[in-house]
Amino acid sequence: MSELVSDKKDIQRIKTYINGLDENMEGGIPKGHVVLVSGPAGSMKSSVAFNILYNEALHNNKVGLYVSLEQSYISLLNHAVNMEYDLDKVNIVVIEDLSKINQDIKKIKEENKGTLVLADIGTIRKEIKGKNIEEGAANKGWLNVIKNLIKKIKLSAELDYFVLDSLSAFYVLSKFENPRIELFHIFEFLRDAELTSYLISEMTSESEKYSEYYVEDFLSDGILFLNLAKFRRQIIREISIVKMRTTKCNNDIFSLEYNNKEFKAKFGGQNPLL
Numbered sequence: 001m002s003e004l005v006s007d008k009k010d011i012q013r014i015k016t017y018i019n020g021l022d023e024n025m026e027g028g029i030p031k032g033h034v035v036l037v038s039g040p041a042g043s044m045k046s047s048v049a050f051n052i053l054y055n056e057a058l059h060n061n062k063v064g065l066y067v068s069l070e071q072s073y074i075s076l077l078n079h080a081v082n083m084e085y086d087l088d089k090v091n092i093v094v095i096e097d098l099s100k101i102n103q104d105i106k107k108i109k110e111e112n113k114g115t116l117v118l119a120d121i122g123t124i125r126k127e128i129k130g131k132n133i134e135e136g137a138a139n140k141g142w143l144n145v146i147k148n149l150i151k152k153i154k155l156s157a158e159l160d161y162f163v164l165d166s167l168s169a170f171y172v173l174s175k176f177e178n179p180r181i182e183l184f185h186i187f188e189f190l191r192d193a194e195l196t197s198y199l200i201s202e203m204t205s206e207s208e209k210y211s212e213y214y215v216e217d218f219l220s221d222g223i224l225f226l227n228l229a230k231f232r233r234q235i236i237r238e239i240s241i242v243k244m245r246t247t248k249c250n251n252d253i254f255s256l257e258y259n260n261k262e263f264k265a266k267f268g269g270q271n272p273l274l
């Protein structure tokens with residue numbers, strides 16, 4: 001959010017499309033926020049982020065860029081099909097070859113539908129390796145690759161949302177000498193680009209922080225924490241809003257369910273947590 005508002009009604013909010021959660025955060029995440037989506041393996045971080053971009057494309061004709069560093073676009077889309085998303089209802093554009101970016105970007109507004117741009121950096125990395133270019137040399141430029149992708153899309157189309165899946169994988173590719181300074185500039189870049197961003201952070205359930213360097217916890221505008229909790233002989237999925245700037249929220253731990261094509265957050269006091 002870069003503009004000063006005089007009335008709280010003027011704060012535009014983006015739904016998380018998690019039924020029960022938006023109602024507990026004044027309707028959603030303020031537009032332009034950079035939000036960490038943190039949690040352990042399998043806690044549905046990618047699914048929650050994908051779900052927001054998919055629904056914003058479907059209902060509001062928006063354009064979202066989902067940058068996947070390790071999971072291939074095929075694996076991501078198969079997962080979405082298994083979750084019964086109707087992928088024909090949105091325009092899906094895959095970027096898996098950097099030399100064809102311009103052709104791919106042209107497809108963004110080809111159809112009169114919202115668009116989900118999937119940038120499959122894992123495949124691009126494998127291609128680079130196949131061409132015998134030293135990955136280390138290419139790695140130095142990964143941040144620029146992502147920034148340029150955002151800039152290029154914004155030049156010829158609109159871009160509303162950005163997902164980085166994951167921040168943790170990104171750190172393996174780009175070693176930071178001074179994380180506090182470099183991360184500050186990355187967060188500012190996303191805010192200046194007027195994107196509402198979701199940065200996926202892989203953290204264990206026991207972790208006291210929500211990001212690798214810890215500074216991201218403070219630099220981000222919001223943190224959604226997804227967790228897997230043991231309850232009797234079951235693993236329960238949980239979600240909580242750890243922080244959300246400019247928002248009065250309920251910080252309870254909700255249980256998270258995905259049923260009938262919809263995410264639901266339920267109060268801790270309700271089933272299945274008695």
Ligand SMILES: Nc1ncnc2c1ncn2[C@@H]1O[C@H](COP(=O)(O)OP(=O)(O)OP(=O)(O)O)[C@@H](O)[C@H]1O
Nearest residue numbers: 039040041042043044045046047048082083084258
């Ligand atoms: N149709 C479905 N309904 C409910 N849950 C599903 C369905 N299909 C897959 N899942 C669950 O989704 C989980 C994986 O979700 P997702 O890939 O979003 O998690 P993640 O936190 O991003 O995982 P990772 O850390 O491996 O990237 C799986 O553990 C699987 O059990």
Ligand SMILES: [Mg+2]
Nearest residue numbers: 045046047165
């Ligand atoms: Mg994931």
